[in-house]
Amino acid sequence: MIRFSQTVITLFLLLTGTALHAAEAVHGLAMHGAPKYSPDFKHFDYVNPDAPKGGTLRLSIVANGYDSLNPFVLKGVSAAGLQTYAYDSLLTESADEPFTMYGLIAESLETPEDRSYVTFHIRPEARFSDGQPITAEDVAYTFHLLIDKGHPFFRNYYGEVKDVKVLDRLTVRFDFGDTRNRELPLILGQMPILPKHYWEKHDFQESGLTIPVTSGPYTIEKFEAGRSITYKRNPDYWAQDLPVNVGRNNFDEIRYDYYSDDTVALEAFKAGNYDFRLESSAKNWATGYTGDALSSGRIVKEAIPHGRPVGMQAFAMNSRRFPFDNPKVREALAYGFDFNWANQNLFYGQYTRTQSYFENSELASSGLPQGEELKLLEPYRDQLPPEVFNKEYHPPSTTGGTTLRDNLRTAMKLLREAGFEVRNGKMVEKSSGRPLKFEIMLAQKTFERVVLPFKNNLAKLGIDVEVRQVDTSQYIRRLRSFDFDMVVSSFPQSDSPGNEQRDYWYSANANEPGSRNILGVDSPVVDDLVAKVIQAPDRQALVDSTRALDRVLLWGHYVIPQWYLAVDRVAYRNKLARPSNTPKNGIDLSRWWVKP
Template identity: 55%
Template sequence: MPPCPQARLAPNSGPMRALILALCLLLAPAVAAETVHPVHGLAMHGAPKYGPGFKHFDYVNPEAPKGGEIRLAEIGGWDSLNPFIVKGDPPAGADLPFETLMVNSADEAFSEYGLIAESVEVPADRSWVIFNLRPKARWHDGKPITADDVVFSFEVLKAKGHPRYRFYYAAVDKVEKLAERRVRFAFKPGDNRELPLIVGQLPILPRHYWQGRDFAVTTLEPPLGSGPYKVAGFDTQHTITYERVKDYWGADLAVRKGEYNFDRIRYDSYRDTTVALEAFKAGEYDWRSENEAKKWATAYEDWTGLKDGRGRKNAFANQRPAGMQGYAFNLRRALFADIRVRRALGLAFDFEWTNKTLFYSQYKRTASYFANSELASLGLPSPLELKVLEPLRGQIPPEVFTAEFKPPATEGDGNIRPNLRAAMRLLEEAGWRVVDGKLVDGAGRPFAFEILLVQPAWERITLPFVRNLSRLGIEASVRTVDPAQYKNRIDHFDFDMVVHVWGQSQSPGNEQLGYWGSESADEAGGQNVAGIKNKAVDALIEQVISAPDRETLVARTRALDRVLLWNHYVIPQWHLGLDRLVWWDKFGMPDTVPASGVQVMTWWVKK
């Protein structure tokens, strides 16, 4: 547009001159578009720790030798090599052949750096993101990774992938190819600064490989990937071996330096944890993360590896959020609809006795969905928390405003009578009464339900809980099933109560929609195992997602935490804050353990 012509006005025509100037400004071109420069990485809030041109992450050994084999174990079998769909059960390590656009560091709250993407472009409002792909990024068949592959990956994962992808990427409005190695994602209106990083986690799949194949079905043909490993051989349900790709295109990248040092990674499948433990001590595999307190305390006393110095046993502190592990109610069952009933059942679980008697006092009681992190709620709500909680007053439990949530406690001596008396008062308020030793409702129907387990080790923990429930007149039964049946029943919400773990990161965001959002409650295979449908929870999730800075994110997450806790959706169990590891002493490891804990893929086989 040409410049506005100078009007010939009398010297005293100031008002008219001002009017013409205003009209000129309205007709002038819009202010120049924001200049966006490519960057090497993104942080959720602030700047990423590692600057442009960094050589490697601080928690790796960049000189780690390559070679050798690590043998690992998994519990239960597997029947599919497609880890991206709800059907089938993939083996451990099934994601090793695949890469994402960007990769997280293990020593920051939430930062990502370019992997398949060489650089990324994001405007100040983060309403879109452009990824510029590395020219040298290649599939295992030698073909280049292109923008077509990125577009295909997004579309096929949302259309045919596991339900979690539909929720995780729901805020993406459009993806388009701009050039052969340049792709743009546009986001729906809203204030979600996490979206560029969420899209950065997108697994990239080869469009040319999947043409003519049905993505939604299970397969035993190893899918084509681009990652540091590919499937070398397998025996379905029993074992699988991955071999390092010798000409892996990303080997020298800063984000991969010092990682994936093993030539081969082998996983053997075992029926249960007891069999797996004995196999480890016999030298059948090399490295083990011990999740059972009793085994950690007693099971390695007779291990010859520890006695003769050929083995190692150590606990490494971590700073990652422990999340929530607990007995989860299936809220789709009318039996658990009343909050007083859920609260009463929580009073029947004696953590202190369990920890002292069964766990050698190793654990801490979990009192937050974000335990072991600054995200956990403490004391009464802060002013920043109240800012998002006050509009929900009347829709959330009143205790959110007046009390700090603390799980019921005992003296640990087995005397749980005071808790059971409190539980019975709540059950009576909810319309239950004891008749001939059985708790029944107004229609005479007994209070009975099943606790579904996947490992026999959980029986010794759960049966004392069942005995306490029986003292209330509740008929609780325990059923342990194999991993395949367990997964099928969980995927289709065919259970009453189950032990479940919701893992958390240091920067919660979109994944909370899948965990507790109302829309995910009826999605088969989804992560909202409890079946939570609560508009106040939905509103708080949106507040967490739209948090503009770290301080606000922490406050809003704590507010969400309080509302989840006081609704008694689970009976909280315990957490540790340690990685308990045992291994045959054939490995070297970096000197630094990052906040996220031990990263076994930074270890190497000693020469």
């Protein structure tokens, strides 16, 4: 292929009407404002640039195995760590800024002030794991492959891209058409890059266990299907000395072992079978870390503070089906969950109640809407519950003199208003006699101790709840097809929400199998507010629109909020070390190392 100069390319684009705004090549791009790190930065502030390389990091995952080495398709359950360790993207994100990305596979990028397009310049030295060069053709091919054959998430995430042009061997341009989505250059920078020469000869949609050609710092060294997988640091990894990678990717090997039960996994950790554990159980944290390994210092136990948004963890209701298609029923059920009792009796008082989909951040709504947030909500007043405007949202609580019995009385009143009554001790729909009963589907047995008291509280209202634990494959399959009543789910968030909000809440995704709109949110108001989040021209506009979205979702009663922690509870073997400076986003094992 003939390689034209950038001047010739620019002139051509101007003549064809596709470049209306001049743009300069930059090393990094922030969602709003300027990047923190200058073009000549040596490394991120939160790494140890002198971290030694070597050793093995052994990790665990509690799941019923895996059957795929392709994390980008809907079919199958992919192995742990694949996308994290085996694939690189055009840009990589810093952990101490809201949303800023710096060049990785792409040496630089160009985007105009209106961000109507982005051009990426690929590093000439960039290589896949088989040594083949990464080119603009691979980038364009990856985009089309993910859109056409990948997980439905990609069609939503990249849906506003109107055209892709390969300008020369190392230059690719994405045009966005008529859109005000300022995030698009950044989210395209997150795209994992796949090798055209490999996937042209293999079936991308077939989940299988053939080791693929990859683009990241690690390659798959070996695996036992469904039991373990080991990644080996690629000694020929071309990007290991780039500023964005200094102090990172320090382990020679990373191994995941699969456990079907968390209790067994914890005992295996204490026995020395793996090295690091991010603890999700308050009971384990309070009582499970005992014995000689801890007292002798062979195991280090730390609660490391972080400042990232924690999102929403909750009982998630499928509003597509009875009885959750009635907002008053969803609201009533929340009065049956006694968080305060659970926190004291099950969680050793460790947790704080979640009150927002953007908890632990400035993006969370609070008080009553005012100023610009109120202006955003005002046009929808007739379509929203009045509480959006005149009442601050708080999930039902048993504090301040309110008892569980008081809450159950409130639930009974709401259920009557929703058209239900008690007959022969069972809650039924008045018009049809249909009983109010549902199933809570779980993937982990440890949640039973939380769910069973909730079930017992609802039984006092005449509501029958069945708690069913299923294996990981069945859980994922049923979640993808929306074949469930209620699950325990989480909706993670970042400091800079954007296109992913479509996948969570857009009406168009409510019935799209595999989408993350598991709640079945189908609201034109929510659609409009999501668009305003995505199109926010500056940080304050993003905060205002996100708070408005948060408020509308909360008063939609799609979930029963649970709890969160503003620390990462970690336990690890004392052979591991980490940087002294922890960024706002919290811990990241790619920055840890094995002590010499």
